[in-house]
Amino acid sequence: MGVLEQFQNWLLNYLPDWAAYLIPVLIAFTILSTFILLVVMAFIYIERRLIGRFQIRQGPNRAGPQGVLQPIADAVKILLKEDIIPILADRKIHWLAPVITFVPVLLIFAIIPWGHGAFIADLNIGILYIIAISSLGVVGIFMAGWSSSNKYSLLGAMRVMAQMISYEIPLVLSIIGVLIIAGSMSMVSIVEAQTVPFFLLQPLGFLIFFLALAAEINRSPFDLLEADSEIVAGFHTEYSGMKYGLFMLGEYAHAFAASAILTALFLGGGKGPLLPDAMWFMLKVFIIFAALVWMRGTLPRLRVDQLMEFAWKFLFPLAIINIFITGIEVILWPEFPWWLMFVNIPIAAILIVLWSSMFRVYGERVSFTHFGRGVAKGMALTFRHLFRHPITVQYPEQRLSVSKRARGQRFVRDERKRAPCIAACPASVDVQGYVALITQGRFVEAVGLIRQTNPFPVVCGRVCTHPCETACNRKSMDKAVAIRDLKRFVTDYEMSIGRGEITPYPRTRDERVAVIGSGPGGLTAARDLVRMGYGVTVFEALPIAGGMMAVGIPEYRLPKAVLQKEIDGILQLGVELKLNSPVGKNGLTLESLKGQGYKAIIIAVGAHDSMKLDIPGEDVEGVYHGVFFLRDGLLGKKVKVGNRVAIVGGGNVAIDAARTALRLGAKDVTIVYRRSRQEMPADEEEIEDAEAEGIKIHYLAAPVRVLEDSGKMAGLECIRMELGEPDASGRRRPVPVEGSEFVLDIDMLIPAIGQAIDLSCLPQDHELNITKRGTFEVDPLSMATNIPGIFACGDAVSGPATVVEAIGAGTRTALAVDCYLRGEKFEELEPVLPLKEVAFEDLDISDVESKDRAKMPHLPVEARIRGFEEAALGFSEETAIEEANRCLNCGFCAWCRQCEDACPYGVIRIVPQETPEGMTGVDRFDIDLGECIFCGLCIEACPAHRLYLSRIYEAACYRRGDMALDKEGLKPSPEKQPSAYARPEIEPALPKQALLLDRNRVVEEEEEEKEKVK
C-alpha cells in the first residue's frame, strides 16, 4: 500500500468520502508537478552543460554560478516571447496541440514507484497504462503539424506518426521479457521482483527498450520529427512563445518519465545500498539522461527510411527472439536464477552481431567485427573530451581595463602633445608604442621598436631606473604601468624564440670614429654611428665588454650571458671591438688614435673609480671599495668576504655590494646610510629585496673611523645623525648628533659612497677641460669637448648615473659626431616637433577600471641568497598582455591624412579640434562602423604607425579583447566636412627626429636650471 492510500484511509476517519479522496490527490499532484518542473530545469541545465563539455565548450555559465540559473532565464525568455500564429493555421487545433502533448506526460508519473511505498497509484496493469498514455502525445504532435499550415510541419507530423508507431512495437515487445520474469504488470511488483537488476537478466530487452525509448522521446539520433537540418523545426516550426515552451517542457518531462520507467523496469528502481530509495532512483534517472545526452553529442541523425529499417528489421525481430528465449528459460528455470545473466549477456551479444550481419546497411554487408565499432569510437572520443579543459572563454568575461580613448573614439586630443613616458625617457624610447604592441601580442615587433632608440632592451628591462614609470599618467589613477617589466618580458620572449639573423649596416661613409669605453654610452654611440654608415672601433680596457653593465651590475640582476648576447648583436651590426686595449697605456693615446685615421673620438670611459670615505683607518686590511668589489667578483677574481660585513652608502652600488657579499657567504651584512630611507637613492624595489634577504640597514648613521687591532679590522665606529636643512641637492643635510657614537663589530668594510672618473686614459699634459667634480666638461647639447673632434658622454660627463641616461647621451653624441663630420653645426639643427606632454587631466578615464599593477615574480629568498641566479623571473605572456592593457594610451597623431586617402570607402576621417583660436589639433579619428570593411589599408598608409599602434577597433582589430565598443562609438559619423584647414607638414617619426625631441628636453632643462640659479 502506498503512502497516498494510507493518508486517504486515515483521512476517512475525519472527513467525508469525497474530500478524503480528493485532498491527498491534490496535494500529491501539486508536489509532483513542482518536482517535475524542477527536474526538467535540472535536465535542461545538465543537457546544455554536458553538450558543452562534450564539445569542449563551457556550456551555459553566465546566469548564476556555473550558469545554474540558465533554465530560469530560458523560461523567462520563452514566456515573454511574442506568440505568432500563421494566418492559415487552424487556430483551435494549433492551441490545443501543445496541451495534448504535455498533459499525458504528466499522467505517466502517477504510477512511477519513486521508492519503497512512495507512489501515487499502483495499477496492476501499470505497464499497459504507460504504453497507452505515452502514445497519446503523438496525437498532439500530429495536430501541431497538421494545423500549422506549413509543409515542413506537415512533413514532421508525418514522420511522427510513422516513427512513433514503428518504435512503439519493439518498445512493448522488449518489456514482455520483464513481465515474464516478474510475473506482474504492476510497476511496484516489477521493482520488488528485481533482486538482480533486469538489465543484467534481460540485456537484449534492455538495449532494445533503451533505443526504442530514445526514438519515442525524440532524442538524437532518432529526432527526425524536428530534424533542424532538413525540415527546419519539424512539427513545431510555426510555434513560438509559451506554446513552443510547452513542447519543450513536454519533451524534457517525457525524457524524465522515460528515464524513470527505464529505471523502474530494468535498473531496479530505487534499490541500492546506503542511500535512500528516492535518491538512488533519481541518480539512476540522471545517469540514463546523461547517456541520452552523450548520444546526442556524438551521433549524426539517421535518414527517415533508415530509421524505419532500424525499427522493423533490427529491433523488432530481436525483440521477438528475446521473448522466445526468455520463455524457454522460464520454462526450464521458473525461478529465473541470477546466474542466467551469464547466459543471457553472451546470447545478446551473439544475436546482435549475427542479426546485423544479415542485412546491408550502406550497400556493403556489415562485417562481424566492425559492427558498432565506428559509433563506439566516436562515443569514446566525445567521452574523453568531457574531461578536457574547455577552449571557450569563461564568463563573465575578463574585463580589460582599457580606457575609452584606447577603445576607439577619443584617441588624441592634441597632436602637439606626446605621452609622458616617452618624454621622460632619456633614450626617447617609444614606450606607448611598444606597450601597445604587447597588448596585441606582437612581442618581436615590440623589441624592434625599443631597439630603434635603445640598443640595450635586455639591460634596461632589468636594471633601468624607469623614469617612464615615474612619469606614467596611470599613477595618478592607481599605479604606474610596469613598463620595465614589460620590456623585460619582450626581451625574454625574443630570447626564447631566437633573435634571428642580424645583417650588418652597409658602410656608406669613409670616416672612422673611435669610441673609448664599451659601456652603454659608448656602445650606443657606436651603434648609431654604424647605422649612419660610419666605421666605428670601440676600445675597451677590460677583458670584457659592457662597461659598468658588465662589471658593476651583479649576475643576479643582469646575467652575463644575456648581456653578452645583446653586445654580440651590436657587434654584428658592424661595430669593431678591441678588448684589453686601455687608452693611455702601451702607447695608445688620443693622439695616436688620431694618427690612425680616426676622424672623431668619443670618450665614454664611465666612472670606474671609487670615492674615499675620508676617515681614519681607511687603509686597514678588510676595506674593499664597492666598485672594485663588484668588478673583481664579476671578472671572476677570487673575492674574500668577511663574516660580518658593513657597507657604507645608500645607492644601488651599496645594495648590490651588500647582496653580493651575502651571496658570497657573509653571515651578517649591514648597510650604514647617513640619511633616512626616504632620501635613499637606491631603487625602492632593490631596497625591499635586500631587506627580504635579511640585510640590515642602519639609517641616519655615518662611519667615524675604522677600529684596528694589530693591522686587522676590529670594528667600525659610527655616529648617529639627524636631518637638518635641505642642501643643494634638495635633500635634507644629515647632521651628526654629539656623543651618539657606537661601534659595529665587523671584519670587512665596503665603502660605496660614490664613484669617480678614472682619467688615466688622458696624458698628463692634456688640454681637455675638466670640471671640479672630475668629469669632462662638454657642451650640454653636442657633447663636444673643448678640442674639436673629441666628444665625451656617459658617466664620464654626468658623473655616476644610469644606463638609460648613458644610452640617451650616446645617441645624442652620435648625432653630434655625424654633424661634425659632415661639417654641419649641431646647434643649427631645428627641432621638428616641439611637443608637450599629455597631462593626466587631458585624459578621459571615466570608464577605465582600476586594476592592480602586475607583480614581478621572484625566486624565493632561500634560493636567491644561495647563488647568483637571476632573482626576478619575468612575466608570463598573459600577465604581460594584461599589464600592457593598463596603459592609458596617451599618444598623438601627426595629422598627415594619408589614412583618409587610402580608404576604399572614405569612411575614416580625422576630426579637428575647435578652440577659440580656430581649428588646431586632431581631436579624434572618426570611423563609420556601418561602412568600414576592416581592410586595414588606412593602417598601412599611416607613416608614423600611429593607427597601427592604436587600439582603435575599426582600424586595428588586432586582438579580440579590444573589440568592445561602447554605444557612443557606434554612432555614424556626421556629414563629411570640406577640409579647409591646412595640413601641417610633418615628417614621419624617424629615430633622428626622436633624438631632436630629446634635444628639446635638454634645452628646457638647461633653461629651468638657469632660472633656478637666478
Place this chain on the structure above:
Amino acid sequence: MTLETEPVTINIGPQHPSTHGVFRMRVTFDGEVIIDMEPVFGYLHRGIEKLAEHKTYVQNIPFTDRLDYLAAMSNNFAYVLAVEKLAGIEVPERAEYIRIIMAELMRISSHLMGVGFFLNDMGAFMTPVLYMLREREKILDLFEMACGQRLTYNYMRFGGVSHDIPGEFIPALKRFIDEMPGYIDEYDQLIAENEIVLARTKGIGILPADKAINASVAGPVLRASGVKWDLRKADPYSIYDRFNFDVPTGTNGDNYDRYRMKIEEIKQSVRIVKQAMEQLPQGEVCTRVSPTFKPPKGEAYGRVEGPKGELGFFIVSDGSAKPYRFKVRPPALINLTVLRDMIIGWKLADAIVTFGSIDICMGEVDR
C-alpha cells in the same frame, strides 16, 4: 485500393538552416523523394564585379576577401596573380613562400569548415564542427598574427604580401603543424567509421566523372569522381612545383568520397606547409607598388586551385588606375550546377547532405 497522391513543392531556403547562406531550392517531392529541383540564387548579389571597375587595383583586394569569405587568402592570391601577370610584377622569394603557407592554411581551414558543416547537415549536433572550429581558430590566430585580421585578410599585395610574418609566427605554425595530424586522427575517430555517417553518405549523390568534366566542375568535387586534376600540379603557379605532395582522388564520386577528399587534402596541405616552412628564405616580402599604379593595356587571367576548385580572375586593363573589366570564375557556382542531377531520386535528407558535400559559399556564388 490505391492511394491518390500528388507531388508537393517546397521552398528550401533562402531562410533555411542548411542552405549555407541564402541559397534557395524549389524542390518537388513525391513523399520525401525528390522528383525535381530548381536552384534559385542571387540573394547575396552585391555587384562586386561592377563595383571593382570603380576602385583602384589595390582597393579591389579587400573586395576579393568578400567572395568566398571562408577562403579569403586564396581569393587574394588569385587576384594578385592575375594583376601581377598583367603588369609583370616580380614577387620576392620570401613572399612566394609566405603566400604558399597562407594559401595552404586557408585550404585546411576551408576544408575543416566544409567537413564540419557537412556533418552538421547530417544532423550531428555541432560536435564535429566545434572540434574543427577549434583548429580553424588556430589557423585564424596565425592569420591574425600576420595581418591582424581573422576573416577578411586583405593580406596579399601586388608583388608580395602586406606585412612580413612576425617572429611569433613560425613557432606557432610549427606547433600547429605538429598538432594537426593528431587532430585529423580525432576527426577520423569521430566520423570516418561511424556507421550512421557511412549509411548516410556511401553511394549517395553520385557524380560520374564524365558528367563532372562536362559541367567543368573543379576541386575536391571533381577529384572525388576520380579525375586527377589539380592546378597545383597541372598548371603549377607561384612555386608549387617545388613541393612534394599527392593529389588524392576518389572512386565513386559519392558524398563519402567528397568528404574523404577534403580530409586527405588537409593532410597534403599540412605536408606542403611543413616543406614551405622549412625552406622559408629570408628577405623582402614585397616589391613596392604605388597605390595608384597603372598596369599597361591588356588582359590577363590568373587562377589558383582554391579550396573549392579553380578560382580565376580575368582582368582587362585600359591603362588607367582602375580595371576596365573584373571577372571572377567562382568554383562554387560552377560546382553547384551539378547539384540537380546529383539529388534527383534521393530523399530530402540526402539532398541536404549532398548540397553540404559540394561545400559552397554563397558569397562567391552570388558575388
